Structures are given as C-alpha cells and as structure tokens.
Amino acid sequence: MSVLDVGRPPSDDLSVPWQDTKERMVAVATIVDYLGGLVLSDTPATALAPAAWLAGFRRDYYQCLRARTDALFELTDAVLCADGPVTSLVELSLTAEHRRGHGALYDGLNWGDIDIARLRVTLAGLPLPRTADGRIVLAVDVSNWLRPEAVTSPDRLFCHVYGRAKGQAQMIPGWPYSFVAALESGRTSWTAILDAQRLGPTDDATAVTADQLRDVVNRLIAAGHWRHGDPQILIVADTGYDTARLAYVLADLPVQLLGRIRADRVLRLPKPAWAPAAVGRPPKHGPEFRLDTPHTWPTPQHQTTTDTSRYGTARAASWDRLHPRLTRRTCWIDHKQDLPVIEGTLIRLQVDHLPGDRDPKPLWLWCSANGATAADIDRWWQSFLRRFDLEHTFRLFKQTLGWTRPKLRTPQAADRWTWLIIAAHTQLRLARPLAADLRRPWERPAPPGRLTPARVRRGFRNIRATSAQPAGAPKPATAGPGRPPGSHNRRPATRHDVGKTVKRDLTITARKQRTG
Numbered sequence: 438m439s440v441l442d443v444g445r446p447p448s449d450d451l452s453v454p455w456q457d458t459k460e461r462m463v464a465v466a467t468i469v470d471y472l473g474g475l476v477l478s479d480t481p482a483t484a485l486a487p488a489a490w491l492a493g494f495r496r497d498y499y500q501c502l503r504a505r506t507d508a509l510f511e512l513t514d515a516v517l518c519a520d521g522p523v524t525s526l527v528e529l530s531l532t533a534e535h536r537r538g539h540g541a542l543y544d545g546l547n548w549g550d551i552d553i554a555r556l557r558v559t560l561a562g563l564p565l566p567r568t569a570d571g572r573i574v575l576a577v578d579v580s581n582w583l584r585p586e587a588v589t590s591p592d593r594l595f596c597h598v599y600g601r602a603k604g605q606a607q608m609i610p611g612w613p614y615s616f617v618a619a620l621e622s623g624r625t626s627w628t629a630i631l632d633a634q635r636l637g638p639t640d641d642a643t644a645v646t647a648d649q650l651r652d653v654v655n656r657l658i659a660a661g662h663w664r665h666g667d668p669q670i671l672i673v674a675d676t677g678y679d680t681a682r683l684a685y686v687l688a689d690l691p692v693q694l695l696g697r698i699r700a701d702r703v704l705r706l707p708k709p710a711w712a713p714a715a716v717g718r719p720p721k722h723g724p725e726f727r728l729d730t731p732h733t734w735p736t737p738q739h740q741t742t743t744d745t746s747r748y749g750t751a752r753a754a755s756w757d758r759l760h761p762r763l764t765r766r767t768c769w770i771d772h773k774q775d776l777p778v779i780e781g782t783l784i785r786l787q788v789d790h791l792p793g794d795r796d797p798k799p800l801w802l803w804c805s806a807n808g809a810t811a812a813d814i815d816r817w818w819q820s821f822l823r824r825f826d827l828e829h830t831f832r833l834f835k836q837t838l839g840w841t842r843p844k845l846r847t848p849q850a851a852d853r854w855t856w857l858i859i860a861a862h863t864q865l866r867l868a869r870p871l872a873a874d875l876r877r878p879w880e881r882p883a884p885p886g887r888l889t890p891a892r893v894r895r896g897f898r899n900i901r902a903t904s905a906q907p908a909g910a911p912k913p914a915t916a917g918p919g920r921p922p923g924s925h926n927r928r929p930a931t932r933h934d935v936g937k938t939v940k941r942d943l944t945i946t947a948r949k950q951r952t953g
Contacts, residue, residue, distance in 0.1 A: 487867060487868070487869075487870040487871050488871060488903070488904065490563065490564065490867050491864060491867040491868055491871070491900070491904050491905075492904050492905040493905075494559065494563065494863060494864065494867055495864065495904060495905045495906075495907070496905050496907055497559045498510070498513075498556065498559070498860050499907040499908065500552075500555070501551055501552045501553075501555045501556040501559065502549070502550070502551055502552075503550040503551065503552055504548065504549050504550035505541075505544060505545035505548060505549035505550070506549075506908070507537070507908040507909050507911070508537055508541040508542065508544065508545030508549065509545045509546075509549050509551070509853070509857060510907070510908045511534060511535045511536060511537060511908050512529060512535060512542055512545060512546075512857065513857050513860055513861050513864075514534040514535070514901060514908075515529040515530070515532040515534050515535040516529065516838055516839070516857070516858070516861045517534075517861050517864060517865070517894060517897045517898075517901070518532055518533075518534045518897055518898040518901060519532050522836060522837045522838075522839065523837070523838055523839025523842060524839065524842060525839075525842065526542070526543075526839070526842060526843040526844075527539045527542065527543075529542065530542045534898070534901070536910065536911050537911045538916075540916065540917075541911070545853075546843070546845065546850045546853055546854055547845075547847070547850050549853055551853055551856055551857075553852075553856060556856060556860070557631070557632055557652075557656060558656060558659075558660075560629075560630070560631050560632075560859075560863060561631060561653070561656035561657055561659070561660045561662070562660045563629070563863070563867070565619045565629055565657070565662055566619055566620065566621040566622070566627075566629060567622075568622045568816075568820070569622060570668055571667065571668060572667075572668040572669075572670070572671060573619060573657065573662060573663065573670045573671070574619065574620045574622075574670075574671045574672075574673065574820050574823065575617055575618065575619055575620070575631075575650070575653065575654075575670060575671070575672045575673070576617070576618050576619075576620050576628070576672075576673050576674070576823075576824045576826075576827050577615065577616070577617050577646060577649070577650060577672065577673075577674050577678070578615075578616055578674070578675060578824070578827050578828075578831075579613050579614065579615050579616070579636070579642075579677075580613075580614055580616060580831045580834070580835075581596035581597075581598065581609075581611045581612070581613050581614070582611050582612040582613075582614065582840070582841045582851065582855075583596060583598070583609050583610070583611035583841065584610060584611045584612060585609050585610050585611070587610075587844070587846065588932045588933070589846060589930035589931065589932055589933065590845075590846050590847070590848070590933065591847070591848060591931075591933040592612065592635075592637050592638055592848045592933075593610045593611060593612060593933065593935045594610070594611070594612070594613055594636065594637075594638060594935065594936060594937070595608040595609070595610060595935060595936055596608065596609055596610070596611040596612075596613050610935040612635055612636075612848060612851055613635070613636045614633050614634065614635050614636070614855060615633065615634050615635075615636060615642075615645060615646060615649060616630060616632070616633050616827070616830075616831075617630075617631050617632040617633075617649060617650065617653050618630045618631060618827055618830065619631060620673075620820070620823045620824065620826055620827070621823070621826070622823065625826060626826060626829035626830070626833070626889050626890060627826070627830075627866060627869070627890065628826055628827055628829075628830045629863075629866060630830065630859050630862055630863065631653050631656075631657075632649055632652070632653050633855055633856065633859060634649050635848060635851070635852060635855075637848075638936065638937050639937075641768070643678070643679050643682055643683070643768050644768070646678065646683065647682075647683055647686040647687060650672060650683070650687060650692075651686075651687060651690065654670060654687075654690050654691075654692060655690075657670070658691075663691060667691075669691045669692055669693050669806075670690075670691060670692045670693070671692070671693050671695060671817075671820055672687075672692050672693065672694050672695065673695045673696070673820055673821050673823075673824045674694070674695070674696040674697075674824075675696070675697050675824065676696070676697045676698065676699060678696055679767075679768060680694050680695070680696030680698070680781075680803055680805070681760070681761050681763070681779045681781070681803075681805075682768050682769070683696075684779055684781070684805035685777060685779055693804060693805055693806045694781075694804065694805040695802060695803075695804045695805075695817055695820065695821055696802065696803055697800065697801065697802055697803075697821065698728075698801050698802070698803050699728075699801075700728050700729055700798070700799065700801055701728065701729050702728050702761070702801070703725055703726070703727050703728070703762075704725075704726045704728070704759045704760060704761055704762075704783060704803075705722040705723050705724070705725060705726065705759065705760055705761070705762050706722075706723035706724050706725075706726055706735065706756075706758075706759060707723050707758045707759075707780070708720045708721060708722055708723045709723055721778065722760075722762055722778075726756070726759055726783070728801055734756070735756065737754040737755055737756050737785075738755055738756060738757050739753075739754070739755045739809070739810070739811045739814050740752070740753070740754050740755075741753045741811050741814055741815050743815060745788070747792065748788035748789065748790065748791065748797075749788055749789025749790050750788070750789050751786060751787070751788045751789075751818075752786070752787045752788075753784055753785065753786050753787075753814050753815065753818055754784070754785045755782055755783065755784050755785075755809060755814045756782070756783045757782055757807055757808065757809065758780045758781075758782075758807055759780065759781060759782070759783040759803070760778050760779050760780045760781065761779070763776040763777070763779075764776075765944075765945055766944045766945070770944070770945060779805070780807055781803050781804050781805045781806065781807065782803070782804045782806060782807060782809045782814075782817075783801070783802070783803055784801070784802040784803070784804065784814060784817060784818055785799050785800070785801055786799065786800040786801075786802065786818050787799045787800075800818070802817065802818060802821055804817055830862070830890075833862070833890050833891065834858055834862070837890075837891055837894070838858050838861060838862065839858075840854070840855065840858045846930070862890070864897070865890050865893050865894055865897065866890075868893055868897055868900050869886075869888065869893055870886075871900050872888055872892070872893040872895075872896040872897070872900065873896050873899075874888060874892060875892065875895040875896050876892065
C-alpha cells in the first residue's frame with residue numbers, strides 16, 4: 438500500500454463501510470509521523486483522508502508544546518469536548534478529557550511554553566480553502582480581548598468598541614490581537630486561522646500588519662500553496678488599514694490588496710498629458726475625485742449589475758488608476774525618497790436593501806491592481822463580503838470557545854491561551870467532514886457539509902476517541918502547601934498604565950517642535 442492509498446476505502450464503492458478502522462488509523466499515524474505531520478510537495482492535498490489530517494495535526498500540535506505539554510494538550514481537548522459554551526476556565530478541569538487537576542490547568546497557562554513559530558508552519562501546511570478559480574483569499578482584522586479591571590496586567594491598550602446605539606463607541610482597556618485567516622467562497626461561518634499577533638504599546642499597527650502578512654504569504658509559498666503562474670493572493674481588509682501603504686510595502690509579493698475606504702475620502706485621477714511647450718513643473722496628480730461629490734466623478738470604466746438573494750440588485754462601478762495624494766505624516770513621515778504614486782482601482786457598490794430593511798449606503802473599495810475587467814470587479818466586491826465571515830469566527834472564539842473568559846494576568850499567558858484556541862478551532866475545521874449532525878430537537882437539519890463549527894464541536898468527543906491521543910497519563914501528586922492561613926500578601930502586584938508608552942509624531946512640524 439502506498440502513501441496515497443492510506444485512508445481510502447478498500448474498494449471503489451464508497452458506500453462500503455470501512456473495516457479495521459483502528460489498524461488503519463495506526464498506519465496513517467505512523468506515516469504522518471514519518472512525514473513530519475505534513476504532506477510531501479508532490480502529493481496532492483486530497484491524498485490523505487480527513488481523519489489522517491486531524492491525527493497528523495494533533496501529533497504536530499503536541500510536538501509544538503515544549504513545557505507543561507500534557508496539561509496544555511488536555512486543556513485543548515477539554516475546550517473541544519466541553520458540554521456547551523466555555524464560561525469558566527477552572528470548570529474545564531472537570532471534563533473527562535482533562536485528567537489533571539485545576540492546578541495543572543493554571544500552571545500550564547502561566548508557565549507553559551508553545552513553539553509558536555513551528556505551530557505557524559504547521560497551520561500553513563494544512564489544506565486551505567480556495568475560490569472557484571483556485572485563488573487564495575486572506576482576511577486581516579483585529580479582535581480585542583477587553584480587560585478593563587485588570588490594573589495589574591501590563592501591555593493593555595485602549596481598544597475601540599462599538600456601542601449598541603449610533604455614535605456610542607467607547608475606548609476600553611484590553612489586549613488587541615491581529616488575526617490573518619483564509620476565507621472560503623460562498624456564505625459560511627468557517628475560516629482557516631493562519632496567524633495571530635498581539636499588538637503591544639510600542640507597536641505600529643500598520644508595520645506589524647505588513648510584517649504579519651509578509652510572513653504568512655511566505656509560509657504559504659514555502660508550503661506549496663502558491664506556485665509561479667497561479668492567481669495572485671487576494672488580501673481583504675476593512676476600514677482602519679492604510680491599504681495603499683500595505684500595497685507599497687508588499688509590492689514584491691504575489692498579492693493584491695483590497696480594502697474599504699471612508700465615504701469622505703478624496704482621491705486623485707491620473708495626471709493629464711503634459712504638452713512639451715507648457716510652462717512650469719509637470720503635474721504629479723490629476724483632478725480630485727471626491728467620494729461624496731458626484732459631479733467630480735468621471736465616466737466609470739465598468740458598470741456591472743448582479744442579482745443577489747440577500748441584498749437585492751447589486752450595482753458596481755469602477756474607475757481605474759486612482760491614487761491617494763500622500764503627505765509626509767503618520768507612516769510616511771520617515772520616507773526618505775519622493776513620495777510614490779500608488780495607483781489602483783476604485784469600486785463603488787450600491788445594493789437595494791440590507792438585512793432588516795435598513796437604508797443602504799454605498800460601499801467604497803480600493804484595490805491595488807490596475808487594468809481590471811468587469812469580471813474582476815464582481816469578484817473583488819464579492820470577496821470583500823466574505824470578509825465578514827471572520828466576524829463569525831471571532832464570535833465563536835468568544836461566546837463558545839471562551840477565548841476572553843479567563844482572567845489571566847500576564848500577556849504571555851494570554852498569548853498561550855489564544856494559540857490554544859486557534860489549535861482547537863483548527864481541529865474543528867479538520868474534523869468537519871467527520872462530524873455527525875447532533876442537532877437539538879428544535880433545530881433544523883443541516884445539509885451535508887454545512888455543519889457550523891458549534892455543531893461539529895458537539896460530536897468532537899466521538900471523533901477524538903478514534904484520533905491520535907499523544908498526551909501521557911497524569912502522575913499522582915499531592916497539593917502544595919499554599920499560603921499559610923492568616924498570612925497577608927507581602928508582594929503586591931505592580932499596577933500598569935493603559936495606552937501607548939511611545940508617542941509618535943504625526944507630522945514633521947510636530948517632530949521639529951519636539952526636537953527643537
């Protein structure tokens with residue numbers, strides 16, 4: 438039997454039940470270990486069965502745990518097999534999959550160690566969702582772990598949080614995390630999380646995001662997901678990201694940047710033709726294109742109309758070679774050469790209605806590619822709408838897997854718990870073809886392949902029983918003495934301020950005033 442035949446039914450009839458499941462799983466696990474948990478570069482991603490991918494990732498994830506290995510691995514299984522949403526961290530120690538006490542649980546989070554670099558490579562080697570044309574679509578966004586009362590926790594920043602009423606946004610202390618995920622095509626609540634990084638008080642969000650995207654794309658190329666001649670990787674982002682800056686920094690990679698821009702922005706059209714006999718300096722920018730002033734809009738290059746079941750008729754118009762006029766401030770303040778002209782395609786999307794019969798406003802998108810066709814315009818705005826699938830993943834992290842439930846003090850422990858949640862979500866994604874629909878009596882049956890992550894989690898306990906379980910049995914031990922009764926804490930924790938510890942100059946004038 439070859440490596441490609443492992444995990445296949447013994448006959449061509451897929452309806453024949455598999456036999457000797459345990460022996461097959463042992464053989465698959467042996468081969469996965471031999472290959473280092475990854476498939477060879479010349480082996481197609483569909484060669485191994487879903488059970489083999491899940492077993493291989495569980496073994497690789499176990500190898501990424503370098504301290505308190507068994508405690509962290511069983512804590513991950515407890516998150517996956519707990520009944521209902523995770524509402525308390527200590528109650529996970531009561532699950533049957535967590536064979537250790539609650540002390541080992543906290544000890545693993547506070548003093549454990551995860552080889553994050555190796556885990557990132559492992560995530561990049563797993564099968565990724567693609568669009569119909571084989572393109573990889575990545576989304577980047579920030580989700581906040583709010584800690585307003587944790588005055589002894591360092592590295593907290595003021596996180597922007599939307600209120601329920603209009604214009605009721607708040608700034609609440611917490612830990613912001615930047616996530617990068619691969620998106621699927623069509624309406625779904627599944628994403629493939631590839632990376633997460635906490636933003637610190639001294640970090641520049643634009644620079645951190647650019648480095649994070651560069652590392653993710655390079656890992657995908659090294660894993661064989663993108664080869665020369667394949668469609669360029671599309672990266673979508675919401676407002677808040679300087680899409681032009683990211684396009685300039687990542688210009689050497691096979692990527693296209695697509696981001697939403699505010700409706701009050703002012704872009705510039707291409708510079709007009711310069712007559713040789715003209716007097717003065719040649720223009721660098723063309724006329725203004727004000728997004729909120731229709732009479733400044735020239736005739737669009739493309740106009741498309743698409744009928745949708747959720748938004749009614751979607752009308753898209755595009756203008757080619759529009760660019761923002763850059764100034765030496767914020768992220769361009771240290772640029773030594775002449776400021777570049779970063780041209781792209783501007784898209785205006787208007788729909789008939791939104792869910793809930795709300796009055797829709799036009800959506801403005803800017804893509805770093807030029808010379809787009811009408812098919813590219815439709816593909817871009819449809820890919821941007823898939824970016825909201827990442828919001829479903831954040832809601833699953835917080836409301837079901839309990840990402841923001843623990844009251845951890847140190848940001849290092851928060852990072853370990855974050856990557857533990859990412860590993861748990863990855864196992865749910867790999868177990869998606871193996872799960873049965875264990876629906877409640879009042880829930881509707883889900884079609885095959887349309888199970889949500891929460892429904893897959895209901896049956897993960899049965900899937901885990903037939904998958905790899907590398908964690909060892911706990912050793913008998915006695916509880917520590919703890920603090921003597923009646924004694925007081927003689928070493929109070931240090932209190933930390935909230936916000937940026939490094940103040941950056943927004944303009945050159947501000948820098949000159951500060952430096953004299």
